Amino acid sequence: MYMYKNTRITLIKGDITKLQVDAIVNAANNRLLGGGGVDGAIHRAGGIDILNACKEIGGCPTGEAQITIAGNLPSKKVIHTVGPIYKDGNNNEPQLLYNAYFNSLKLAEENQLKTIAFPSISTGIYGYPIEEAVDIAIKAVRDFIDTSSSIEEVVFVLFSVEDYEIYERKLEMIF
Numbered sequence: 001m002y003m004y005k006n007t008r009i010t011l012i013k014g015d016i017t018k019l020q021v022d023a024i025v026n027a028a029n030n031r032l033l034g035g036g037g038v039d040g041a042i043h044r045a046g047g048i049d050i051l052n053a054c055k056e057i058g059g060c061p062t063g064e065a066q067i068t069i070a071g072n073l074p075s076k077k078v079i080h081t082v083g084p085i086y087k088d089g090n091n092n093e094p095q096l097l098y099n100a101y102f103n104s105l106k107l108a109e110e111n112q113l114k115t116i117a118f119p120s121i122s123t124g125i126y127g128y129p130i131e132e133a134v135d136i137a138i139k140a141v142r143d144f145i146d147t148s149s150s151i152e153e154v155v156f157v158l159f160s161v162e163d164y165e166i167y168e169r170k171l172e173m174i175f
């Protein structure tokens with residue numbers, strides 16, 4: 001795990017469901033009923049109680065976030081956010097992706113959660129080009145932690161080595 005200078009941002013390659021952080025973020029869908037990718041992995045590892053909590057919430061608009069228990073996961077909570085489905089970039093996708101990161105951090109702060117891990121939201125099944133998505137992810141996290149000291153660590157968790165290397169290159173360019 002490498003902390004970028006004094007930024008409170010770290011990067012790891014691995015499975016987000018294994019992380020012992022205060023909150024892991026789920027790249028969920030609007031209905032919050034589970035799905036493929038990281039969403040499926042979180043519900044499989046976390047158990048049915050998370051799904052039941054999501055059903056009770058009833059859904060989540062794109063760019064917003066909701067919090068639940070973490071069931072059998074080692075994290076304390078799961079923050080479910082919904083990134084945009086990428087069409088052509090002209091459907092407010094950048095703002096919605098930014099909001100997904102920013103609102104997840106806000107929700108963590110409101111719940112006194114200090115360490116939070118993000119997957120690469122929208123860049124799997126939702127098709128967001130990763131190079132553009134990473135810039136937005138980093139900007140949203142920087143904007144938030146620049147104005148708030150409540151979050152102690154933000155971890156970007158990448159499942160594939162290719163994605164990890166893109167994040168690494170971008171972070172090293174900035175910091």
Ligand code: ADP
Pocket residue numbers: 014015016017027028036037038039041042083119120121122123124125126127128157158159160163
């Ligand atoms: P979206 O629908 O928002 O695009 P996906 O789950 O399809 O979400 O993909 C988001 C990213 O999560 C992809 O880069 C995928 O490789 C990654 N991913 C899948 N499973 C895991 C996991 N267990 N831990 C971390 N990242 C994961």
